[in-house]
Amino acid sequence: GEPIRVLVTGAAGQIAYSLLYSIAKGDVFGKEQPLVLVLLDITPVMTVLEGIVMELQDCALPLLREVIPTDKEEVAFKDLDIAILVGSMPRKEGMERKDLLQANAKIFKSQGAALDKYAKKTVKVVVVGNPANTNCLIASKSAPSIPKENFSCLTRLDHNRAKSQIALKLGVTANDVKNVIIWGNHSSTQYPDVTHAKVNVKGKEVGVYEAIKDDSWLKGDFILTVQQRGAAVIKARKLSSAMSAAKAICDHVRDIWFGTPVGEFVSMGVISDGNSYGVPEDLLYSFPVVIKDKTWKFVEGLPINDFSREKMSLTAKELIEEKETAVQFLSSA
Numbered sequence: 435g436e437p438i439r440v441l442v443t444g445a446a447g448q449i450a451y452s453l454l455y456s457i458a459k460g461d462v463f464g465k466e467q468p469l470v471l472v473l474l475d476i477t478p479v480m481t482v483l484e485g486i487v488m489e490l491q492d493c494a495l496p497l498l499r500e501v502i503p504t505d506k507e508e509v510a511f512k513d514l515d516i517a518i519l520v521g522s523m524p525r526k527e528g529m530e531r532k533d534l535l536q537a538n539a540k541i542f543k544s545q546g547a548a549l550d551k552y553a554k555k556t557v558k559v560v561v562v563g564n565p566a567n568t569n570c571l572i573a574s575k576s577a578p579s580i581p582k583e584n585f586s587c588l589t590r591l592d593h594n595r596a597k598s599q600i601a602l603k604l605g606v607t608a609n610d611v612k613n614v615i616i617w618g619n620h621s622s623t624q625y626p627d628v629t630h631a632k633v634n635v636k637g638k639e640v641g642v643y644e645a646i647k648d649d650s651w652l653k654g655d656f657i658l659t660v661q662q663r664g665a666a667v668i669k670a671r672k673l674s675s676a677m678s679a680a681k682a683i684c685d686h687v688r689d690i691w692f693g694t695p696v697g698e699f700v701s702m703g704v705i706s707d708g709n710s711y712g713v714p715e716d717l718l719y720s721f722p723v724v725i726k727d728k729t730w731k732f733v734e735g736l737p738i739n740d741f742s743r744e745k746m747s748l749t750a751k752e753l754i755e756e757k758e759t760a761v762q763f764l765s766s767a
Contacts, residue, residue: 437468437499439514443545444521444563445473445503446482448673452680453520458490458498462688470500474510475521507548514553518683519545519573522563532759535565539763542569546576555580558690558728561587562683566620567703568756571718572764574705583730586690587703589624589720591675591682592616596626596660600633600642603651610634611642615722616660616701617742618749619756624720625745626660628652630736653741693726699733700725710734713746717753 440457442450450473456462458471471490473483483503490501504510511517523537542561549557557580561570570587574580596614601607611633617625628642635645646652659666667675686702694700699722706717709732713719722733738746 435466435468437470438463438516439470439472439512441472441474441510441514441517443474443510443517443519446475446479446486447520448676449520449562449679449683451486452677453518453683454486454490455493456680456684458493458495460495460497462684463691465497468497468499470502471498472502472504472510472514474504474507477505480505507544508552511545511548511552514549514557516687517549517553517557517559518562518687519559519569520562520683522569525564531565531756535568535756535759536763538563538565538569539572539760542572543576543764546573549573550577550579553580557584558687559585560683560687560690561585561703562679564620565756567718567720567753568760570703571705571716571757572760574718582705582707585705585718586686586730587620587718587720588679588682588686589616589620589701589703590686591679592620592624592626592660592663592720593701594678594682594685595663596628596656599656599659600628600631600646603656604633604635604645606633606635612698613722614642614701615699615736616720617746618720619753620703620720621749621752622661622665623749623752624661625742625749626657627742627745628656629739629742630722657745689725690728690730693728694724699723702730704730708732711736711738711746712743713750714754717750717757719750719753 487501525534566587574585593616597608597611600611614631615627631642632639633645701720702723703718703720706713706719707715723730
């Protein structure tokens with residue numbers, strides 16, 4: 435078949451180092467799909483990228499037709515089928531969240547404009563670089579000719595963390611747990627919701643609340659553990675999550691490409707327009723979605739209790755504030 439063009443930005447970074455091999459060996463787009471990998475990063479790390487290109491060549495992977503390292507947007511974004519935007523300005527010590535927003539607003543405005551100008555109009559764009567939701571919204575607004583629905587941000591790592599915490603608590607595998615939800619922002623205000631989640635215990639499917647029988651843990655420590663897991667990894671490893679982030683990106687992109695399994699939904703940050711859960715429009719907010727024919731739809735009709743409603747509103751409020759801050763920077767830029 436024809437190779438697809440896949441861009442990874444921040445390609446010299448540690449998430450990309452875990453991600454590129456999985457993509458190139460066929461874990462994401464299937465074992466039949468040849469691909470061209472485009473690697474974008476900033477000029478000072480171009481020699482690092484050359485080393486990564488050598489390593490990819492040395493993996494001797496049959497699907498990998500070409501690797502293109504570049505520091506130029508017009509090269510990186512040309513004719514793309516998929517853009518995985520991992521690179522962003524990391525938060526440095528003493529930085530306020532708004533400093534981070536300002537630095538990233540510039541990057542994602544520029545990359546959105548490059549997508550608009552050079553990529554295919556059918557391109558699927560996945561934003562990983564933090565603050566992911568707001569970066570994704572800015573990229574989408576900067577690419578008016580590409581459908582808003584083609585943009586999503588990664589909350590699959592949080593989704594996987596929630597699944598795994600439930601599995602560990604019950605002594606089952608992560609595959610036995612389905613339909614957890616991450617609502618809202620990929621930040622510590624996100625709401626990991628297992629009200630609608632199911633778990634397979636000894637061949638029987640039961641609700642998570644029913645299986646665990648510990649509401650105070652589910653409404654307390656479980657939520658906090660998932661919300662603060664990224665910080666816990668940094669504290670232990672002195673580096674942020676890379677292996678687990680790369681795995682989550684693979685899961686997210688594979689589901690966009692091949693669809694979600696019947697009867698299961700996943701969490702993705704997507705444009706909130708037209709949702710039935712009372713989340714304000716024009717936010718990039720994580721919802722439960724099902725995907726078919728490369729198109730996602732909201733999971734509709736889930737009852738929302740007062741506990742959930744409060745948590746969902748709190749994270750929406752943070753996203754509204756982030757959006758307003760980012761828009762201010764962009765209009766003054």
